[in-house]
Amino acid sequence: MNSRVLTIAANTFREAVRDRVLYNLVFFALLMAGGSILVGQISIDIERQVVVNLGLTAVSLFGVVIAIFIGIGLVSKEIEKRTLYTVLARPVRRWEFIVGKFFGLVITLVVNTFLMSLGVLLALLYVAHKLERGDLTVVVAIYFIVLQFVVVTALALLFSSFSSPLLSAVLAFAVFIVGTFAEDLRGFAAMSQGVTRVGATIAAYLMPNFAALNVIAEAAHAKPVAGNLILFNTVYALLYALAAVAGAVLIFERRNLK
Amino acid sequence: MPAIEILGLEKKYEVGFLRKTEKVALKPFELAVQEGEIFGYLGPNGAGKTTTLKLLMGLIFPTAGSARLLGRHWRDPDVKTEIGFLPEQPYFYDYLTATELLEYYGELSGMDPTAQRLRVPEVLERVGMTAAASTQLRKFSKGMLQRVGIAQAIIHDPKLVILDEPMSGLDPMGRLEVRDIIHSLKDEGKTVFFSTHILSDAETLCDRVAVLNEGELRAIGVVADLTAQVGGKVEVVWQGEKAKPAVEALGAECRTTASLVRAVLPEAKLDAALDAIRQARERLVSVTPVRATLEDYFLQKLGRKPLEEVETR
Ligand SMILES: Nc1ncnc2c1ncn2[C@@H]1O[C@H](COP(=O)(O)OP(=O)(O)OP(=O)(O)O)[C@@H](O)[C@H]1O
Ligand SMILES: [Mg+2]
Numbered sequence: 001m002n003s004r005v006l007t008i009a010a011n012t013f014r015e016a017v018r019d020r021v022l023y024n025l026v027f028f029a030l031l032m033a034g035g036s037i038l039v040g041q042i043s044i045d046i047e048r049q050v051v052v053n054l055g056l057t058a059v060s061l062f063g064v065v066i067a068i069f070i071g072i073g074l075v076s077k078e079i080e081k082r083t084l085y086t087v088l089a090r091p092v093r094r095w096e097f098i099v100g101k102f103f104g105l106v107i108t109l110v111v112n113t114f115l116m117s118l119g120v121l122l123a124l125l126y127v128a129h130k131l132e133r134g135d136l137t138v139v140v141a142i143y144f145i146v147l148q149f150v151v152v153t154a155l156a157l158l159f160s161s162f163s164s165p166l167l168s169a170v171l172a173f174a175v176f177i178v179g180t181f182a183e184d185l186r187g188f189a190a191m192s193q194g195v196t197r198v199g200a201t202i203a204a205y206l207m208p209n210f211a212a213l214n215v216i217a218e219a220a221h222a223k224p225v226a227g228n229l230i231l232f233n234t235v236y237a238l239l240y241a242l243a244a245v246a247g248a249v250l251i252f253e254r255r256n257l258k
Numbered sequence: 259m260p261a262i263e264i265l266g267l268e269k270k271y272e273v274g275f276l277r278k279t280e281k282v283a284l285k286p287f288e289l290a291v292q293e294g295e296i297f298g299y300l301g302p303n304g305a306g307k308t309t310t311l312k313l314l315m316g317l318i319f320p321t322a323g324s325a326r327l328l329g330r331h332w333r334d335p336d337v338k339t340e341i342g343f344l345p346e347q348p349y350f351y352d353y354l355t356a357t358e359l360l361e362y363y364g365e366l367s368g369m370d371p372t373a374q375r376l377r378v379p380e381v382l383e384r385v386g387m388t389a390a391a392s393t394q395l396r397k398f399s400k401g402m403l404q405r406v407g408i409a410q411a412i413i414h415d416p417k418l419v420i421l422d423e424p425m426s427g428l429d430p431m432g433r434l435e436v437r438d439i440i441h442s443l444k445d446e447g448k449t450v451f452f453s454t455h456i457l458s459d460a461e462t463l464c465d466r467v468a469v470l471n472e473g474e475l476r477a478i479g480v481v482a483d484l485t486a487q488v489g490g491k492v493e494v495v496w497q498g499e500k501a502k503p504a505v506e507a508l509g510a511e512c513r514t515t516a517s518l519v520r521a522v523l524p525e526a527k528l529d530a531a532l533d534a535i536r537q538a539r540e541r542l543v544s545v546t547p548v549r550a551t552l553e554d555y556f557l558q559k560l561g562r563k564p565l566e567e568v569e570t571r
Contacts, residue, residue, distance in 0.1 A: 089343035
């Protein structure tokens with residue numbers, strides 16, 4: 001990759017670390033420790049399910065919150081504070097700045113998720129006393145969660161390129177929630193008639209399909225995930241994110257800085 | 259080859275929410291800054307100085323016109339490896355230390371890593387920030403930020419340095435140091451283009467200046483030529499108080515010290531003043547021409563003083 005993009009990404013990661021974003025790991029660790037000790041005392045069979053469900057849902061929520069709240073400020077904060085002036089006075093193309101900021105946050109989320117995942121696996125080991133082949137689905141579920149973060153980050157970036165930070169956050173959360181129920185939306189579209197059907201179908205397919213990216217239930221029951229789905233989801237999430245980042249770049253390229 | 263050529267750049271802003279009106283922040287004009295010059299870009303608040311510099315750096319887009327930088331198309335991003343820019347009231351990543359910030363900008367400018375390692379402490383020394391090299395910028399004062407701002411503008415040893423009010427926020431020592439830096443840049447063969455509304459800085463530093471007012475280019479030239487256009491003034495000193503009202507009536511400012519009265523008045527009124535003094539039979543001490551300053555130029559040509567900021571000298 002282009003060295004300026006890497007430099008900007010690395011600096012974005014450094015900013016997140018210095019702004020103590022990774023401190024959320026402390027809360028996560030407490031949650032996991034408390035949760036697994038508690039289930040360890042009450043039940044025998046469903047411990048594994050509870051730990052995986054609780055752990056992965058927490059990984060997902062913590063990450064989405066970080067992706068949205070940092071994502072909306074990635075570029076808009078730099079415009080607002082005018083830290084961007086001296087960056088764009090360099091041989092940095094505007095798209096390089098956007099892409100660098102995007103990767104910086106993705107790297108932050110990957111590191112954060114990696115550390116959280118270790119916590120989930122530790123908790124699993126603690127309640128089940130061993131890790132099995134079925135636990136591989138947990139890893140797949142975590143991978144899908146990271147793909148969700150990539151999409152959410154790209155959307156937060158896109159929304160913040162044309163609306164205020166508050167509105168961007170609301171939009172990003174709304175899309176995340178609607179996308180989580182993407183299958184229902186598609187089902188609804190299929191049931192409606194005429195013009196509504198066309199409109200609803202377009203809307204349903206424009207929304208990111210976070211339902212397909214959620215295999216927490218399978219992971220909790222140690223059911224395997226088809227290899228096809230892994231491939232399909234990877235391509236889908238990357239294309240979706242690419243489109244959103246490209247949209248943000250198109251808007252930003254024309255923008256007069258204040 | 260000129261370092262900067264402004265070819266009819268124009269910037270209009272839409273203002274107002276319901277009833278949109280156009281505000282012209284910069285009207286088209288041609289301006290060429292030669293290589294190796296220290297060029298001052300002067301004008302009162304709101305004249306359009308910052309607008310011009312932001313246009314040149316590609317931070318905002320013009321409604322018409324274009325420019326050339328170092329002989330290349332201004333939109334060529336690679337030309338910026340040779341340009342350093344200090345924005346007005348600069349603000350930087352406050353979670354970085356001064357050294358980290360300069361390294362970051364060095365990398366973005368495509369500097370060679372080994373050259374950079376040597377260069378960063380050298381530049382920090384040059385702006386008097388060695389002691390704060392490893393302090394996070396969030397702990398910096400305004401003047402310290404300004405110094406780091408100058409450091410980041412020259413870290414990559416650019417051929418052309420564009421500075422928006424480089425002296426603002428600096429104490430008298432700091433201003434002297436920045437003047438020295440600008441001079442030394444010229445000695446190294448660089449071009450410096452800076453905006454200011456502190457005229458004494460422009461007078462002591464610049465080879466040439468351009469004067470901007472309300473978005474319009476009003477004059478370009480050597481400082482001495484501009485001030486020569488302004489009607490000269492003379493200082494008259496005499497002994498005694500009786501002629502004072504008559505001289506004051508000619509529009510002179512009089513100040514009395516001990517038994518001497520000093521009056522500064524336009525050259526054209528000199529004869530009348532001398533008559534008044536003779537009639538009062540008072541002793542004339544001296545008549546000296548007063549060199550017109552850029553400030554006089556501003557007052558006479560633009561009808562307003564360029565500085566809202568109090569000069570600290
Ligand atoms: N984003 C904007 N929207 C509307 N008008 C603007 C905008 N930015 C600048 N202007 C107007 O353009 C004019 C020129 O502003 P500019 O900042 O270039 O002045 P300046 O010469 O740098 O003044 P100063 O000495 O105060 O820094 C001003 O009248 C200002 O109100
Ligand atoms: Mg200005």
